[in-house]
Amino acid sequence: MPIISMVSSKGGVGKSTAAVVLAGEIIDAKGTVSIIDADPNQPIVRWAETLGPRKGLRVIGDVGEADMIDTIEAEAKKSAFVIIDLEGSANLKVGYAISRSNLALVPVQGSHLDAEEGVRSIKLIQQTEKGFKTKVDYAVLLSRTNTAIRERTMNEIVASFNESGVEVMKTQMIDRAAFRAIFSFGCTLHDLDAGDVSGLDRAKDNADALIQEVLSRLSPKKVKAREKAVAA
Amino acid sequence: MSAAARQRRGLNLADMKPEGVTAAPPAEAVAAIAEEAGFVSREKPKPAAVPKESPAVRKRVGGRKKGRSEALNIRVKPEVYNRVRDICDSREYGYAEFFDEALEAWLEKYGSQD
Numbered sequence: 001m002p003i004i005s006m007v008s009s010k011g012g013v014g015k016s017t018a019a020v021v022l023a024g025e026i027i028d029a030k031g032t033v034s035i036i037d038a039d040p041n042q043p044i045v046r047w048a049e050t051l052g053p054r055k056g057l058r059v060i061g062d063v064g065e066a067d068m069i070d071t072i073e074a075e076a077k078k079s080a081f082v083i084i085d086l087e088g089s090a091n092l093k094v095g096y097a098i099s100r101s102n103l104a105l106v107p108v109q110g111s112h113l114d115a116e117e118g119v120r121s122i123k124l125i126q127q128t129e130k131g132f133k134t135k136v137d138y139a140v141l142l143s144r145t146n147t148a149i150r151e152r153t154m155n156e157i158v159a160s161f162n163e164s165g166v167e168v169m170k171t172q173m174i175d176r177a178a179f180r181a182i183f184s185f186g187c188t189l190h191d192l193d194a195g196d197v198s199g200l201d202r203a204k205d206n207a208d209a210l211i212q213e214v215l216s217r218l219s220p221k222k223v224k225a226r227e228k229a230v231a232a
Numbered sequence: 233m234s235a236a237a238r239q240r241r242g243l244n245l246a247d248m249k250p251e252g253v254t255a256a257p258p259a260e261a262v263a264a265i266a267e268e269a270g271f272v273s274r275e276k277p278k279p280a281a282v283p284k285e286s287p288a289v290r291k292r293v294g295g296r297k298k299g300r301s302e303a304l305n306i307r308v309k310p311e312v313y314n315r316v317r318d319i320c321d322s323r324e325y326g327y328a329e330f331f332d333e334a335l336e337a338w339l340e341k342y343g344s345q346d
Contacts, residue, residue: 003253009271026245029245031246064275072253076253081245081248089274091273092273092275094266095262095271123269124266127265131257131261
């Protein structure tokens with residue numbers, strides 16, 4: 001029952017893109033997924049309207065604070081995966097989502113401001129773990145990165161997270177035209193043709209690496225190990 | 233990634249079934265922790281719905297008949313009605329007299345509209 005939250009109190013860091021890319025991989029692998037679009041701008045609801053009905057995919061929008069927990073719990077009974085795309089602000093819905101999540105991904109672009117907002121979300125995750133003696137796995141997901149240049153700022157940010165004991169996902173969300181195209185065209189990566197957008201194969205590899213890493217983090221063995229660590 | 237490559241990696245999620253939520257701390261406790269961390273409610277409490285009431289219209293008692301034979305039936309907003317009532321009451325006018333004077337004032341202001 002993996003529940004995955006995309007968390008950052010800053011907007012425009014790639015939460016919705018990561019959510020849609022992951023969901024696209026899940027339905028392509030015949031899985032079922034509910035995306036809860038908790039962003040008031042409803043980017044994923046709009047994406048889904050263009051996409052149309054897809055087997056295995058449910059998109060739930062217009063979720064307020066009062067409905068958040070009930071919606072997560074209801075969707076966890078309907079789909080094998082639940083992905084929660086949160087608003088880019090520090091609000092109560094983030095707390096509710098984290099409390100029900102198995103994994104929280106914190107997208108961070110190569111800026112100190114993103115990193116600071118990421119840290120803010122990570123602190124909330126840590127406090128939730130401490131408060132409820134539970135384990136929410138979390139990791140920073142570097143997003144919109146450049147394949148050619150690894151900027152100095154990005155290196156500093158990664159080093160800073162590593163020093164603080166915060167894991168950074170090995171897979172990065174590279175800034176690719178194909179990831180932008182899925183919103184422009186209202187589709188998944190697997191609906192695109194190579195002629196539609198450049199670098200489609202590389203984007204698919206990137207998406208595949210992301211889902212593989214997410215699944216490995218959610219493997220029962222790893223989850224048990226983390227629970228043991230918390231209990232200790 | 234090709235379908236063959238994906239199969240090699242064994243990504244088939246068809247067998248994964250929904251299992252519901254296992255960790256479910258109470259919402260109030262979650263909210264307390266979130267608010268302590270600065271993740272506060274951004275939703276304003278919805279104001280209780282107040283039924284829109286029209287101002288009550290007071291019934292007029294009595295009236296005058298001074299040879300006026302034509303009826304002028306009009307509908308006005310309750311506020312206008314009550315203002316006219318107040319004026320008529322304070323001057324002990326009937327509506328017809330008010331209408332006469334209102335017409336005179338109008339003609340005075342705009343002149344004859346022939």
